[in-house]
Amino acid sequence: MVAALRLSxxxxxxxLIEQGEIPHQRAASFDQHRIIRHMYPGQDAYARLVxxxxxxxxxxxxxxxAKHLAETGVLAVSNDPGDWSDRGREGLDRLGIPYHSWDVGxxxxxxxxxxxxDRATGIxxxxxxxxxxxxxxxxxxxxxxxxxxxxxxxxxxxxVDASTGRVQTESxxxxxxxxxxxxxxxxxxxxxxxxxxxxxTYRQAILYVAPPAKWAAAWAETPVIVxxxxxxxxxxxxxxDGSDLKICAPDHRRRGDPEQHAALDExxxxxxxxxxxxxxxxxxxxxxxxxxxxxxxIAPEDRFQMHRRDRLxxxxxxxxxxxKFAALNGEKLAQVVLGEADFEATAKLLGGHD
Numbered sequence: 569m570v571a572a573l574r575l576s577x578x579x580x581x582x583x584l585i586e587q588g589e590i591p592h593q594r595a596a597s598f599d600q601h602r603i604i605r606h607m608y609p610g611q612d613a614y615a616r617l618v619x620x621x622x623x624x625x626x627x628x629x630x631x632x633x634a635k636h637l638a639e640t641g642v643l644a645v646s647n648d649p650g651d652w653s654d655r656g657r658e659g660l661d662r663l664g665i666p667y668h669s670w671d672v673g674x675x676x677x678x679x680x681x682x683x684x685x686d687r688a689t690g691i692x693x694x695x696x697x698x699x700x701x702x703x704x705x706x707x708x709x710x711x712x713x714x715x716x717x718x719x720x721x722x723x724x725x726x727x728v729d730a731s732t733g734r735v736q737t738e739s740x741x742x743x744x745x746x747x748x749x750x751x752x753x754x755x756x757x758x759x760x761x762x763x764x765x766x767x768x769t770y771r772q773a774i775l776y777v778a779p780p781a782k783w784a785a786a787w788a789e790t791p792v793i794v795x796x797x798x799x800x801x802x803x804x805x806x807x808x809d810g811s812d813l814k815i816c817a818p819d820h821r822r823r824g825d826p827e828q829h830a831a832l833d834e835x836x837x838x839x840x841x842x843x844x845x846x847x848x849x850x851x852x853x854x855x856x857x858x859x860x861x862x863x864x865x866i867a868p869e870d871r872f873q874m875h876r877r878d879r880l881x882x883x884x885x886x887x888x889x890x891x892k893f894a895a896l897n898g899e900k901l902a903q904v905v906l907g908e909a910d911f912e913a914t915a916k917l918l919g920g921h922d
Contacts, residue, residue: 569708570628570898571749571905576715578906583743584717585735587724587755591705594830595753598705599774599862600811601698603803604892605642605794606665607691609655611870613920615663617893618696624895625699632711636703638808640791642696645675646689647797656795657691668692679790681783683849688797697792698805701891725752725759730880747905748880754826754863756884763875767865767885771824773832774862775840776812777854787813796847812857817843818888826863864888872897874915881905883918893918 569584569591576582586592604622608615629635644653660667670678670690712719723737728748735743750756757764779787793804805814817840822829837856844851867873867885872893875882883901890897897918903909 569705569712570895571751571901572717572898573631573708573712573715574899574902575905576712576717578902580906582717583720583745584712585720585723585725585737585743588722590709590712590719590721591702594826595705599701599860600776600814601638601700601805601808602891603642603696603792603794603805604637604699605696605792606693607642607644607653607656607660607794609652609659611920612659612663613922614889615659615665617896617917617920621893621896622695624893624899627899628704628895632704632707634703634707636700636707638698638700638811639695640697640806640808641692641694643670643791643793644691644795645684645793645797646691647685647687651797652801653689653691653795653797660691660693665693668694679786681779681786681790682796682847684847685797692791698808698811699891700809700811701894704894725750728759728880730877733879746879749883749901749905750880751883751901753884753886754865756882757865758825758827760882763877763882764865764873764884766868767873769824769826769863769865770821770888771826771829772816772818772821772862772864772888773836773840773859774814774816775837775859776814776857778857779807779813780850780853796844798847800843802843802847813854815840815844815848819843824863830861830863832859832861869920871919871921874911874918876911881911 572582572584588594591598606615606618644656646653672684672688675684675690726738727736733745754769757767787806790806796802801818803816807813820840841851865885866887870887873885900914904911904914
């Protein structure tokens with residue numbers, strides 16, 4: 569959507585085709601909130617790119633006339649030397665990104681609703697927090713309409729001819745373009761199996777809950793938590809700026825097809841809670857609001873995938889950490905289409921290569 573807006577603003581005639589509504593509520597990027605953070609263990613190029621992402625978001629806020637970001641700061645918890653958060657701290661040190669260290673006493677004082685082991689250490693970066701994708705997509709859709717972009721909802725693309733610029737949808741409609749940008753997320757491997765053969769599609773279940781009343785004040789002061797320590801990689805987005813509390817256990821995922829495996833199993837609520845039974849000792853008292861599924865593709869080394877075929881530019885495989893770069897990715901894709909940026913250099917940049 570960002571690429572479409574930027575291209576339109578540059579004088580291009582743009583048609584945006586979407587298999588669902590616009591915005592699409594089943595898209596991986598459509599949710600109440602997503603994390604933006606500097607911590608990137610072993611991926612310094614992406615950690616450096618986050619500052620460019622913030623700048624791109626600022627440009628988008630100016631264009632939309634609204635800022636959809638809650639800057640809560642971001643907390644990562646390390647329980648053992650060499651774990652995800654500890655390696656992330658090493659990266660922050662290498663890059664000179666400032667952070668605060670919280671000992672276990674400080675963690676327990678600031679987050680009384682949690683239980684932390686005696687060996688726990690908190691790594692807190694003041695910059696970062698929660699982006700609000702549903703609000704961003706809604707405002708972007710309106711900006712696209714005002715900009716003159718032709719929006720084509722409920723048309724699933726089933727064939728793309730990169731040499732002629734011909735796009736066909738499931739209904740039989742045909743569109744012709746001088747340039748085509750495709751960013752289909754979990755749907756990309758099915759449409760372009762020969763290009764995205766290395767991608768693996770996963771289905772993630774996410775749980776939204778309401779905390780007990782006794783913890784309302786504590787949750788109001790809680791930052792985004794990108795890692796609660798341990799092996800599960802559990803993360804939490806607090807109920808900030810009118811959003812709900814989201815808890816997620818990345819290990820509770822499975823390989824799946826977005827066309828076939830979107831339904832939730834009856835035991836998934838309890839399965840997710842089980843990952844939090846130590847860190848949130850009264851997790852059973854948190855009332856379920858709703859659950860949803862999210863589909864995303866994992867790429868080799870978690871690097872964003874960008875390819876070009878004749879008139880076609882493809883972008884996918886963001887490995888579950890792409891949304892924080894959405895504004896930047898859209899700008900860069902538009903620049904490539906316009907010839908303002910070199911394709912190879914852009915693919916290297918967005919692919920997290922130094």
